[in-house]
Amino acid sequence: MGRNPQPLNIGIGYGDIMSGKITSGLMSSLTDNWATPIEVFNELNKEFGFTLDVCASKDNHKCDRYFTVEDDGLKQVWDGVNWMNPPYGDVIPKWVKKAYETAKAGYTVVGLVPARTDTAWFQDYCMAAHEIRFIRGRLKFGGAKTSAPFPSAIIVWRPGERESQGYKYGKTLNLLRRETAGT
Numbered sequence: 001m002g003r004n005p006q007p008l009n010i011g012i013g014y015g016d017i018m019s020g021k022i023t024s025g026l027m028s029s030l031t032d033n034w035a036t037p038i039e040v041f042n043e044l045n046k047e048f049g050f051t052l053d054v055c056a057s058k059d060n061h062k063c064d065r066y067f068t069v070e071d072d073g074l075k076q077v078w079d080g081v082n083w084m085n086p087p088y089g090d091v092i093p094k095w096v097k098k099a100y101e102t103a104k105a106g107y108t109v110v111g112l113v114p115a116r117t118d119t120a121w122f123q124d125y126c127m128a129a130h131e132i133r134f135i136r137g138r139l140k141f142g143g144a145k146t147s148a149p150f151p152s153a154i155i156v157w158r159p160g161e162r163e164s165q166g167y168k169y170g171k172t173l174n175l176l177r178r179e180t181a182g183t
């Protein structure tokens, strides 16, 4: 079993991030390490029995087997029962796409992602998963003192086709095209 998550112990809170006090370089290193709250992982691990943490570091991995930046998890085969709390930012679409494709290849992936329901990556790959569990309230990541400024969801990509869809896509509006907005 993995170690406890690495705390954000550099005296910076989410308020600082949101107020723009944090530079983009520091921001990306922070968001890269928004480690899963251990109680969230433990609860899911009881249910799924994870064998592979697909993106982690030696300090925050949740399974004995894990891929780091040096391995580049995106280039590996995820041939376990996979846990994925991806690095945030503009790389996230690649991770959810890989999760979706991995399930098609026969392996379960459970992901913790920001519930950005308006994004293409959420609609294309998360809404195509077998299950979405929207988390009530906001998580405190990796020992942070304050809650995250965004909602989170657990996405379960299982092997095989979905039997049914518990939700339906609405018509996607392109808000840049005024004639379709509001229809």
Ligand SMILES: C[S@@+](CC[C@H](N)C(=O)[O-])C[C@H]1O[C@@H](n2cnc3c(N)ncnc32)[C@H](O)[C@@H]1O
Pocket (backbone or CB within 6 Å): 005, 031, 032, 033, 034, 035, 036, 037, 053, 054, 055, 056, 057, 060, 061, 062, 067, 068, 069, 070, 071, 072, 073, 074, 084, 085, 086, 087, 088
């Ligand atoms: C949000 S943290 C999650 C850490 C841990 N797996 C957890 O659940 O708490 C994302 C992790 O992905 C790692 N990471 C970033 N890019 C990666 C890549 N290309 N391959 C593997 N790991 C990567 C970061 O170093 C960071 O440790």
